[in-house]
Amino acid sequence: MNIWKKGIVLLILLAIGLFGCAPQAEFIKLQDDLSTATRKQNQLQQRIEVVEGYLKDKTTTSQKGQQDIHRIIADLGVKIDQLSTDIQIIQGKLEENNHRISELAQRLDDQAYKIKELSAKIAAADGKPAGASEKAAAPPAPQEKGKTGQNPSDVYNRAYQDYVNGNYDLALTGFQAYLTEFPDATLAPNAQYWIGECFYGKQEYKKAIDALDKVAANYPKSEKISAATLKAGFAYLELKDKTKAKAYLKKVVDQFPNSKEASLAKGKLATIK
Template sequence: MKNLAILFLAVAFTCTGCATQEELYRAESHLGSKITAIRELAGENRDLINSNRDLINSSRDLINSNRDFINSSRKIQADVGADLEGLRDSVQKLRGATEKLDVQVSLLESKTEDPRSALNDISSRLTYLENYLGIGKTEDKVGEDGKVGSPEKGEPTLTGREEAYANAYSMFKSGRYEAAREEFQKFLKAFPDSEFSDNAQFWIGECDYFKGKYEEAIIEYEAVIKNYPTGNKVPNALLKQALSFLKLGDKSSAKLLLQGVIKDYPNTTPASVARKKLIDIK
């Protein structure tokens, strides 16, 4: 390219007839400087282009990195949102459980505000059960004050074994099962052959039954059957043995006892209850 420029200048000067050898060298030198400058500028531009290309590539990497960061941030935000939603559900459930507990506590407080009322309710249920099973007839002699006799009929208040029995039975009806059990045992020890003895033995079994001691209750009911076979509490004792076995999950033994009550005491209230229980077991 340099030679071409010199040749061009030589021809031009030759044609004009004015160019000298010194001017030719001068022009060549000036042109070479220009070309060198252009080359240097081109090199700088090339370096600048390369630098810009590197900057563009770095920018692309930065953009991709930012895009990954944004995607990761969105995922984290979504996870946090899900966690917050789960936390809200848990808090709502906890509030519901707390409200339910408050209601139960309120009900419990309302039930325990008047213990005497609760005892009266227990006494009423026992009276209903006794009448339904036909096991309260002998206890009709026991008055509300725990005394034996019927003042409205003009009968005198008795003492001795009747008083001891009435005291134990009154404890039982008020739900004081452990104290009643002890009193009935004392009564049997003092009066083993009285008209109330089979009843006292039966109520000992009832004390165990109502305390959830079903194995002990079965043994006490058996004592009624063996020690007082002609007493009026035998069918009731057999029935309550069956119910105790049911509480223990022994349906086979319960069925046998219920069938025995129906067979041996067909026209009694315990037999009627036994028939209903057999239907329920099936």
């Protein structure tokens, strides 16, 4: 492969890597902020309990002394209320960040696949198959076209780009067409997953859950199952069904303990009361 072509691939990989760092760093900072705010809230609550103990003590007979204690309790109560508000804001940001990290992870999976395709095309242009060095050159395997004569990569990429641009209806149509035309394609599980993401983006959470459940049902060996299960758990939370949300999130932790989705599921479970 020519040096400049290798450089293109390396630049793309570097861009993808940097793109993934920011949300994760923000997520860690928010977790630290939440821990700090919660600790301060607990400390204030302990101080209130101590002051209330003094107030109940019969030896505290001075009316002025009791008034001062009441004022201190009131001030501490205001501080606790403010911290509670701060904690709710941080938890909201954490939830939003969870969604962003999950979605970003799935985008990176698709981008990694595109990198492989790009490497194969560059290698083919050089007269070598991807991954070969001294081996004999071989032409890349042609992609099977669908009934409409379209290339599967083109159909998938158009649908995916529509999703990235927020055109969920167009993306839905594209991914559904992809599954109809190429039901056994390598990216069929991904297409099914993104159908669920499209419904989630449209806030049609029940339809999102149905679509995401089909990933495991139709593609039991797919690497997308953990991501689909996690997203379905988030969808149940949007529907205020905490019982099913917890069940789905725990399934991710139990069945995929070493995955990035398991880490996100644990974080979300910790915020559900």
